[in-house]
Amino acid sequence: MTDDPQAAAPPRLKAQRARQLGTFAGLLALCIVLWAATPHFLTVSNLLNVLEQTSINAIVAVGMTFVIISGGIDLSVGSVLALSGIALAAALEGGVPAPAAIALALATGTACGLVNGVLITFGRLPPFIATLGMMSVARGAALMLAEGRPISGFTEGFRALATGRVVIVPAPVILTAAVYLVAHFVLARTVFGRATYAIGGNEEAARLSGVHVRFHKTAVYGVAGLTSAVAAILLTARLNSAQPTAGTMYELDAIAATVIGGTSLLGGEGTLVGALIGALIMGVLRNGLNLLNVSSFFQQVVIGAVIIGAVLIDMSLKRRR
Amino acid sequence: MTGEARTLLQMRGICKRYPGVQALRDAELEVRAGEVHVLLGENGAGKSTLMKVLSGAVQRDTGDILFDGQPADIPNPAAARRLGISTIYQELSLVSHLTVAENIFLGKAPTRWPGVVDWKRMRLDAARILESLGTALDPDAPVRTLRLAQQQMVEIARALTDAARILVMDEPTSALSEREVAQLFATIARLTAGGVAVVYISHRMEEVFRIGQRVTVLRDGSHIATRNIGDVSVPELVKLMADREVSDHYPRRMHARGEELLRVEGLGAGRHEVSLVLHRGEVLGIAGLVGAGRTRLARAIIGADPVEHGTIAIRGRPVRIDSPAAAARAGIGFLPEDRKQHGLVLGLSLERNVAMSHLGALSRYGLMDRRAERREAETAITTLGIRTPGASQRVLHLSGGNQQKVVLAKWLAAQAEILIFDEPTRGIDVAARHDIYVLINAVVAQGAGVIMISSDLPEVIGMSDRVLVMRGGAIRAEFSSQDVTDAAVLQAALGMAS
Numbered sequence: 001m002t003d004d005p006q007a008a009a010p011p012r013l014k015a016q017r018a019r020q021l022g023t024f025a026g027l028l029a030l031c032i033v034l035w036a037a038t039p040h041f042l043t044v045s046n047l048l049n050v051l052e053q054t055s056i057n058a059i060v061a062v063g064m065t066f067v068i069i070s071g072g073i074d075l076s077v078g079s080v081l082a083l084s085g086i087a088l089a090a091a092l093e094g095g096v097p098a099p100a101a102i103a104l105a106l107a108t109g110t111a112c113g114l115v116n117g118v119l120i121t122f123g124r125l126p127p128f129i130a131t132l133g134m135m136s137v138a139r140g141a142a143l144m145l146a147e148g149r150p151i152s153g154f155t156e157g158f159r160a161l162a163t164g165r166v167v168i169v170p171a172p173v174i175l176t177a178a179v180y181l182v183a184h185f186v187l188a189r190t191v192f193g194r195a196t197y198a199i200g201g202n203e204e205a206a207r208l209s210g211v212h213v214r215f216h217k218t219a220v221y222g223v224a225g226l227t228s229a230v231a232a233i234l235l236t237a238r239l240n241s242a243q244p245t246a247g248t249m250y251e252l253d254a255i256a257a258t259v260i261g262g263t264s265l266l267g268g269e270g271t272l273v274g275a276l277i278g279a280l281i282m283g284v285l286r287n288g289l290n291l292l293n294v295s296s297f298f299q300q301v302v303i304g305a306v307i308i309g310a311v312l313i314d315m316s317l318k319r320r321r
Numbered sequence: 322m323t324g325e326a327r328t329l330l331q332m333r334g335i336c337k338r339y340p341g342v343q344a345l346r347d348a349e350l351e352v353r354a355g356e357v358h359v360l361l362g363e364n365g366a367g368k369s370t371l372m373k374v375l376s377g378a379v380q381r382d383t384g385d386i387l388f389d390g391q392p393a394d395i396p397n398p399a400a401a402r403r404l405g406i407s408t409i410y411q412e413l414s415l416v417s418h419l420t421v422a423e424n425i426f427l428g429k430a431p432t433r434w435p436g437v438v439d440w441k442r443m444r445l446d447a448a449r450i451l452e453s454l455g456t457a458l459d460p461d462a463p464v465r466t467l468r469l470a471q472q473q474m475v476e477i478a479r480a481l482t483d484a485a486r487i488l489v490m491d492e493p494t495s496a497l498s499e500r501e502v503a504q505l506f507a508t509i510a511r512l513t514a515g516g517v518a519v520v521y522i523s524h525r526m527e528e529v530f531r532i533g534q535r536v537t538v539l540r541d542g543s544h545i546a547t548r549n550i551g552d553v554s555v556p557e558l559v560k561l562m563a564d565r566e567v568s569d570h571y572p573r574r575m576h577a578r579g580e581e582l583l584r585v586e587g588l589g590a591g592r593h594e595v596s597l598v599l600h601r602g603e604v605l606g607i608a609g610l611v612g613a614g615r616t617r618l619a620r621a622i623i624g625a626d627p628v629e630h631g632t633i634a635i636r637g638r639p640v641r642i643d644s645p646a647a648a649a650r651a652g653i654g655f656l657p658e659d660r661k662q663h664g665l666v667l668g669l670s671l672e673r674n675v676a677m678s679h680l681g682a683l684s685r686y687g688l689m690d691r692r693a694e695r696r697e698a699e700t701a702i703t704t705l706g707i708r709t710p711g712a713s714q715r716v717l718h719l720s721g722g723n724q725q726k727v728v729l730a731k732w733l734a735a736q737a738e739i740l741i742f743d744e745p746t747r748g749i750d751v752a753a754r755h756d757i758y759v760l761i762n763a764v765v766a767q768g769a770g771v772i773m774i775s776s777d778l779p780e781v782i783g784m785s786d787r788v789l790v791m792r793g794g795a796i797r798a799e800f801s802s803q804d805v806t807d808a809a810v811l812q813a814a815l816g817m818a819s
Contacts, residue, residue: 191680191687198677201666208625208663209677209731210649268668 019262019317023277026310030281034288041291048170054283055172057253058276059231062183063113063224064254065275069187070220071200071267072127076116076134077228077254078247083142084109085232089151089242098158106229112138113225117218131221135251142244152241162238172234179230183223184272196220200267256303257282260310281306326353328390329518330375330406330487335384337370337542344370345381349544350520350537352487357509357519359533359550363562363778363811367542368522372489375520376408377401407480408489413472415464422447422460425478450478454508470501477508488512489520494528506532526555526815538562555817563778563807571783572759577602578786581637582770583653583739588621588631593794595621595631599739599770604761606785607774608810614794615774616658619741623648623655635739649678654732656725658744658774664728665716672698672712674727679735701730705760722753729760740764741772746780758784778807792816 034041060077067074088105092098112134119130164171187193195216198206207213228247236242259265260281261274285306289299330352337345345367352358362368373379375386377395386393388404395401401408415424423430425447433439447460456474464472473493480488494502509519509532523529529536530550538545538561545561579601587594595618599605607615620626622633624642633642635651642648648655657663665674676683676694683694698712705726709719716727725745732740745761746754761784765771775781781788788805790798790813798813 189689189691191684191689194673194676194680194689197669197673198666201668202662204663205666206677208623208645208655208657210646210735211677211680212646268666 019314020271020274020277022313022317023261023274023281023310027277027281027284030284030288034284034291038288038291041288044168046287046291048168048173050280050283050287051173051176052170053287054279055176056231056235057250057257057282058176058279059179059227059234060250060254061257061275061279062179062272063227064251065258065261065263065270065272066183066187066196066220066223067127068255068258068263068265069200069267069270070196070217071203072120072217072220073255073265074113074116074131074221074224075128075251076112076131076138077224078250079135079138079142080109080112080225080228081232081235081247081250082242082244083112083138083145084229085236085242085246086142086146086151086244088233088236089154090145092154092158093151098155102233105233106226109225109227109229109232110222111225113222113228114218116225117221120221121214121217139244146242146244148244150241150243154237154240159237159240162234172238175230175234179227180272180276183227187272192216192219197268200269202268253279253282256307260307262314278310281310326355328352329354329388331385331387332371332375333385333387335371335374335386336382337374337379338382343542345374345542347543348384348539349547350375351547352518352520353535354486354518355513355516356534357513357521357532359529359536360520360522360539361529361536361558361562362539363776366539366562368539369491370542371539372408372491372520372522375401375406375487376489377406378408402483405484405486406489407483407485407487409473409476409480409491409493411491411493413469413476415472415475417465418463420461420463421451421458421467421475421478424464424475425450425460425482427479429482446482447478450481453481453511454478455511456504456508468501470497470505473497473505474508477512481512485517487518487520489522491522493521494523494525502528526558526817529558530555559808559811559815559817563811571780572755572762579603579768582635583622584634584637585622586632586634588618588628588633589794590621590627590629593617595791595794595796597789597796599772601738601768601770602765603787604765604771604773604785606781606788607772607791608776608778608781608788609791609814611776613791613814615791616743617794618791619655619743619772619774622741623653625655649735649737652735652737653739653741654678654735654737656728656732656740656742656745658747660721660724660728660748665724667717668715670713671702671707671709671716671719671727674716675701675730675734678731678737682735697734698730701727701734705730705733706756720753721749722756725749725753725757726760729757729764733764738769739772740769741774743774744776745773746775746777778810782807782810790814 040046060081063077064074084105087108088101091101091104116131116134119125120127160171162172166174187196195206195211198211199213199217203213235246257278258270258275260278261271263270263274282303285303286299289302328351332348332350335345335348348367348371350371360368370379374381375395377398377400380396386395393404395404416427422444426443431439431442431446444460451458451460451474454474454477458471458474464475493505497505513519521533533550535547535549536553536558537547538558540562581598582601583599586596589595593614597605609615617626621628624644624647633640640651642651661667666677672694675698683690695712701707702709702712707723707726707730709723716724719727745757749757761771773781773784782805786802788800788810789796790810792814800809
């Protein structure tokens with residue numbers, strides 16, 4: 001009758017780092033294969049291109065990671081992205097100065113997220129249902145606002161958000177890095193971050209311990225809306241156009257990036273570093289398959305298989321622990 | 322039911338050890354065909370374990386089971402059913418969206434040819450069985466539309482399709498109205514008239530005398546006595562259930578009762594209301610049977626469940642507690658019975674769990690003070706003697722006793738002065754129990770007040786300065802540590818005049 005049956009079990013951090021290392025090894029292996037397969041992959045311009053293309057999905061995945069760590073899911077991020085983009089474009093078109101239009105877009109996304117959160121916490125709807133509804137509402141609102149057509153043509157100054165470069169690094173890459181740094185800090189160092197993990201790990205225990213569950217849970221969905229809006233700004237600037245149909249299926253890419261990065265859909269664990277690596281794996285894969293002239297139909301098959309394979313490997317590693 | 326009824330089942334010398342607990346030692350049970358045999362004992366006396374052994378849910382360590390005079394091996398529930406032993410647990414196990422008939426024949430539907438269910442015959446057979454039970458349930462009604470008592474009938478009907486010869490019923494009347502109880506007893510009478518034996522587990526004395534022919538009393542996992550109902554009285558049964566050597570493994574302490582810490586007045590919902598007072602330096606025990614409303618009281622005090630009326634005052638000042646967060650701010654900590662479900666986030670580290678109760682105090686402008694967080698966790702590990710490789714260990718990997726210490730650490734770090742323990746030592750082995758008792762005494766010595774809900778009579782009596790006894794959602798008796806006895810508490814808990 002020993003008191004600590006598994007005293008030798010590895011501390012949490014070590015195990016988590018080991019898993020992240022595994023995902024990172026997967027990314028490296030993928031890069032090596034592509035480097036061997038095509039001379040066009042490992043060039044500075046192509047790698048920067050991959051990073052730039054990945055930035056949108058990577059930013060949406062930040063909010064998704066918060067939500068999934070808290071034990072929920074957000075299906076509305078793609079539609080909220082579209083609505084935020086249209087709000088931004090409509091404001092710019094109407095002559096609103098760019099900073100104010102950007103603030104409006106961020107507020108739109110955050111508000112959609114908070115509505116999700118309130119429906120889930122105070123309305124007690126399952127996250128799947130609440131955000132499924134929001135997915136349709138936000139998409140419809142975007143289409144109505146834009147009257148079904150894209151809104152195009154913005155100032156150079158605004159477009160610099162996507163086209164600008166610092167030395168050779170594209171602005172979106174720097175913006176993505178900034179989003180990740182801030183979000184990582186929030187998750188690791190703040191009360192909000194602690195609460196997010198606690199709620200996802202065991203909501204009732206967190207509540208009985210005095211954690212303000214409703215407040216924090218609502219805020220988590222607000223974060224998802226906010227990062228969708230950031231992605232919308234970037235996408236609008238890059239395309240010089242906001243489409244009401246933008247962001248379709250982005251929720252699935254974001255979920256995929258998050259789970260490839262080792263975040264459990266059951267909640268309570270996961271990291272942003274993992275989500276970033278997950279998003280990069282998907283970006284590199286798409287880029288590589290394009291360089292290899294793989295048909296876009298078959299690309300989908302490969303990407304689906306990679307998602308399933310990554311989670312299978314992750315789960316079998318977890319079981320062995 | 323007198324004379325030489327045939328012995329159907331004999332269990333002899335049954336022993337079962339769980340980690341840290343000897344659940345059964347030389348337990349015995351002899352059941353005759355056509356009798357209702359009542360199994361009596363306190364919470365934790367071993368009734369459920371003995372029935373689990375009989376139904377194949379757990380394996381005995383030693384001992385013999387004779388069924389129909391033949392040695393029987395019951396390695397799993399299916400083997401028990403093949404022998405004709407069916408168990409109806411408190412939590413019913415029906416599939417709620419299937420019909421009555423489908424549930425009765427779940428997994429053994431009559432077929433016309435392989436794989437094709439003979440619905441007509443199934444409905445007819447179901448109707449016939451239900452009728453034999455004296456109930457007129459519609460075989461086509463979905464189970465979810467039935468009342469609990471009716472669902473119980475479906476369970477009984479299902480047991481009969483297994484050609485049950487022994488039916489074990491675990492507190493079947495705990496959620497039934499008086500009329501439904503009468504109907505259940507009528508059904509039981511029909512069954513026993515047909516030669517089926519019923520093993521009936523209950524706490525309710527009046528039922529014992531109303532329905533039973535013989536009674537077996539268990540205490541601390543051992544067989545104490547088997548009597549004909551006609552030959553015993555209520556006080557005699559209570560004495561058989563409670564009488565024990567009061568062991569001295571509860572650490573003594575000097576009690577210095579201080580100022581009033583917590584005053585609860587008329588707290589509750591509907592007809593139920595509870596008032597109590599807790600002082601500094603005091604352990605207030607709350608005894609009662611499972612379902613007496615003790616946990617509900619604790620959850621009402623900490624604002625986890627809504628209440629309709631009542632007031633709470635802390636150190637003489639009225640406070641409004643409408644959420645566990647408000648309770649935590651007011652200095653009330655709750656240590657729930659089910660630590661894994663309600664007390665801890667198992668996947669998180671020890672230090673994160675400790676910090677969870679007072680994130681506000683550990684942070685400034687929403688930013689965690691990680692050094693303070695670590696320092697607190699390490700202090701807790703030393704002062705509470707938590708055995709762990711470190712503060713970053715996931716609590717999942719800790720033993721039950723150490724997990725309980727982490728829950729305690731959580732509230733001590735939050736500087737809670739009012740600690741409510743719900744079954745503080747459930748699932749904790751003997752050595753670690755002693756640690757918990759010593760810690761409870763230590764926090765009380767430092768001026769905290771402890772409310773200890775416990776179904777373990779020796780524990781609640783051995784640890785408390787005062788004992789309140791609850792039954793039916795209300796406090797029915799209060800004892801001081803001088804005049805409390807097992808028998809008196811048990812009588813109050815069962816609701817009998819002493």
